Amino acid sequence: MEKIKSIEELRKLREHARESLKVRSGEAKVKIMVSMGTVGIAAGARDALMAIISELEKRQFHDAQIVERGSLGLDKEEPVVAVERDNKTVFYGKVTPEMAREIVAQHVINGQIVSEWVIAKE
Amino acid sequence: MKIYRIHALICAGAQCLAAGGNGFEDALKNELKKHNIEEEVRVVETGCMGACQLGPLLVVYPEGIMYTNVEAKDAKEIVEEHFLKGRPVKRLMWKKEGKEEFPGLKDIPFFAKQTKVVLRNCGLINPEDINEYIARDGYKALAKAIVEMEPKDVIDVVKESGLRGRGGAGFPTGLKWGFAANQDSEEKYMICNADEGDPGAYMDRSVLEGDPHSVIEGMMIAGYAIGANRGYIYVRAEYPLAVRRLETAIKQAKQTGLLGKNILGTNFSFDIELRMGAGAFVCGEETALISSIEGKRGEPRKKPPFPAISGLFGKPTIINNVETLANLPVIVDKGAKFFKQFGTEKSPGTKVFALAGKVNISGLVEVPMGTSLRKIVFDIGGGIPEGHTFKGALTGGPSGGVIPMEFIDTPMDYESLPALGTIMGSGGLIIMDETSCMVDVAKFFLKFTVDESCGKCVPCREGTRQMLKILERITSGRGREEDIYRLEKIGELIKLTALCGLGQTAPNPVLSTIRYFKEEYLAHIVDKKCPAKVCEFSALKGGRNKYEAKVTH
Numbered sequence A: 001m002e003k004i005k006s007i008e009e010l011r012k013l014r015e016h017a018r019e020s021l022k023v024r025s026g027e028a029k030v031k032i033m034v035s036m037g038t039v040g041i042a043a044g045a046r047d048a049l050m051a052i053i054s055e056l057e058k059r060q061f062h063d064a065q066i067v068e069r070g071s072l073g074l075d076k077e078e079p080v081v082a083v084e085r086d087n088k089t090v091f092y093g094k095v096t097p098e099m100a101r102e103i104v105a106q107h108v109i110n111g112q113i114v115s116e117w118v119i120a121k122e
Numbered sequence B: 001m002k003i004y005r006i007h008a009l010i011c012a013g014a015q016c017l018a019a020g021g022n023g024f025e026d027a028l029k030n031e032l033k034k035h036n037i038e039e040e041v042r043v044v045e046t047g048c049m050g051a052c053q054l055g056p057l058l059v060v061y062p063e064g065i066m067y068t069n070v071e072a073k074d075a076k077e078i079v080e081e082h083f084l085k086g087r088p089v090k091r092l093m094w095k096k097e098g099k100e101e102f103p104g105l106k107d108i109p110f111f112a113k114q115t116k117v118v119l120r121n122c123g124l125i126n127p128e129d130i131n132e133y134i135a136r137d138g139y140k141a142l143a144k145a146i147v148e149m150e151p152k153d154v155i156d157v158v159k160e161s162g163l164r165g166r167g168g169a170g171f172p173t174g175l176k177w178g179f180a181a182n183q184d185s186e187e188k189y190m191i192c193n194a195d196e197g198d199p200g201a202y203m204d205r206s207v208l209e210g211d212p213h214s215v216i217e218g219m220m221i222a223g224y225a226i227g228a229n230r231g232y233i234y235v236r237a238e239y240p241l242a243v244r245r246l247e248t249a250i251k252q253a254k255q256t257g258l259l260g261k262n263i264l265g266t267n268f269s270f271d272i273e274l275r276m277g278a279g280a281f282v283c284g285e286e287t288a289l290i291s292s293i294e295g296k297r298g299e300p301r302k303k304p305p306f307p308a309i310s311g312l313f314g315k316p317t318i319i320n321n322v323e324t325l326a327n328l329p330v331i332v333d334k335g336a337k338f339f340k341q342f343g344t345e346k347s348p349g350t351k352v353f354a355l356a357g358k359v360n361i362s363g364l365v366e367v368p369m370g371t372s373l374r375k376i377v378f379d380i381g382g383g384i385p386e387g388h389t390f391k392g393a394l395t396g397g398p399s400g401g402v403i404p405m406e407f408i409d410t411p412m413d414y415e416s417l418p419a420l421g422t423i424m425g426s427g428g429l430i431i432m433d434e435t436s437c438m439v440d441v442a443k444f445f446l447k448f449t450v451d452e453s454c455g456k457c458v459p460c461r462e463g464t465r466q467m468l469k470i471l472e473r474i475t476s477g478r479g480r481e482e483d484i485y486r487l488e489k490i491g492e493l494i495k496l497t498a499l500c501g502l503g504q505t506a507p508n509p510v511l512s513t514i515r516y517f518k519e520e521y522l523a524h525i526v527d528k529k530c531p532a533k534v535c536e537f538s539a540l541k542g543g544r545n546k547y548e549a550k551v552t553h
Helices: A007-020 A037-042 A046-057 A097-110 B014-018 B021-034 B072-085 B131-137 B140-148 B151-161 B173-181 B203-208 B214-228 B240-255 B286-293 B322-334 B338-341 B371-378 B438-452 B458-475 B482-499 B500-505 B508-516 B518-525 B538-550
Strands: A030-035 A062-068 A081-084 A088-092 A118-121 B006-010 B040-046 B059-060 B065-067 B189-194 B230-236 B269-278 B317-321 B352-358 B363-368 B390-395 B401-404 B428-433
Touching: A007 B131, A007 B140, A030 A046, A030 A097, A030 B428, A037 A046, A037 B006, A037 B072, A037 B538, A046 A062, A062 B072, A088 A097, A088 B338, B014 B021, B021 B072, B021 B338, B059 B072, B059 B240, B065 B072, B131 B214, B131 B240, B140 B214, B140 B322, B151 B173, B151 B214, B151 B322, B151 B338, B151 B371, B173 B317, B189 B286, B203 B214, B203 B240, B203 B322, B203 B352, B214 B230, B214 B240, B214 B317, B214 B322, B230 B240, B230 B286, B240 B269, B269 B286, B269 B401, B269 B458, B286 B317, B322 B338, B352 B371, B352 B482, B363 B371, B363 B390, B371 B390, B401 B508, B438 B458, B438 B508, B438 B518, B458 B482, B458 B518, B482 B500, B482 B508, B508 B518
Parallel strands: A030 A062, B006 B040, B189 B230, B189 B317, B230 B269, B352 B428
Antiparallel strands: A030 A081, A081 A088, A088 A118, B006 B059, B059 B065, B352 B363, B390 B401, B390 B428
């Protein structure tokens, strides 16, 4: 453990540490919902999920909540990933790990919807 | 920094561990490994979450879903359904009157109706990780105090906050500090009294187990304010988990330089040492505690001089209780005004109670001072188990008294409780229904003080013993008509003449039950009946004279 030598260093450590506890606040700027029904999993939802986590980690973005949920009935479009940001929910279909990474980089972090993969909006 | 999509918080308070929490945690970790999601789910051991009766407890974030009574065999279902497929396991969720599940922690009345200041981190952070404490504004108040404030300013804030000692007496904390701060002495000491001993009370243990850094930070703030560089935590040896977590916390605080020499580049240095109590209740009394730290027999001495003038090793010493100390970082960081928004004018802030006895959800609850007993028992504690009725609540443990049904709406604060003949005490709150015999309850607590009396002064050593003999007589059907008068007479005398707080308050449970439940005493004495059917009078037959010969003086 490193020594904290000033009030400024303590503040930096606090802000850094706060990020890792973000999940427990139950609040986040962005909510990412991955459909994890049987069809979703068979179509590769877990791979998409893993890609999402790894991309968030790579970019050190902590203000996102990852929620798994059941199937929406859109079997044809699985894996389905929904992103809720700025009071708007956008659904992406047939999400591959590569697409998932792109969605994180564009939409989750920067708020730019990746329109070509959008299947529905709410 | 790693990102985990799920945080699984397992309550590792002593009760949940005793209920099998460890077994569940092992099973959960096994399942995570089996499904290869160890990297996605962070398992955190926290301190007490409060709903001890329903433990072991598990809270899953980001949803904030609480699972109760989890067992090792439930781990598989939680991982496969909830963690993998996002389907919460309804059968294990906290349910409204046994039917509908509460969607999250915030919807459960037991939690929603509490106000957490002291327990702000308990059950939410890992007490063995200083970073999690720092993330929740930990050591921010210390930094503010030692970098930006003069010791006098710190005392002023605490005075203005109106904080009163949570150990039981309710003495204004800032005022007490002022006495020690004004002493001109090179050595001063700051002591944390963690010798919690009231039967059924475990507020302090939970804070030590769940948020040890808050106590350490509080001690350092106090130390800075009064000019002490050395602190002692006097903790019961019967609290091994609290001791372990304190040791870990002190070690981590030292490693990060938050405890030691020239903290945060200032001139302020502070060191803390743990001292283990050896199981004597009287050592919770401040002068006895000081003797014990000095290596002497744990006996109280006469006051004055008060410890703030001449305490440990004859030096100015401040002794604050665990809960008092845990309030300090909040007061210094957020200001007196923030603190005063909770509670009443004369008793600001919150109070933690250990709710026990005949109540549906027993556990640890924190409410604003002045909250009514009714709200604590019925709104938060879920009322009395079906088929039974509330009879009374005992506050202040062996030093306190009973609040009967007719006063259930009394605000719980430092002014109202003494008016009823009881005390706030440290926070033990034992609920009784019609199956509890009040004479028997009084006997139980008096027996406790008789056992724990140190024997130094006559009123406590002899007086409580005589009172107990009378109670034993009454509860075995041999009570005499003058017994109530005698109990009151001896009790009042002990209150006036005993040396320390233990003796001065020892008669309270007896006097208070006589005050509100005299007819129950009379039923025992005159009718030779125990209305609650607790006391057994079987020895009565034939043996009466023999027994009386034994107890007459």
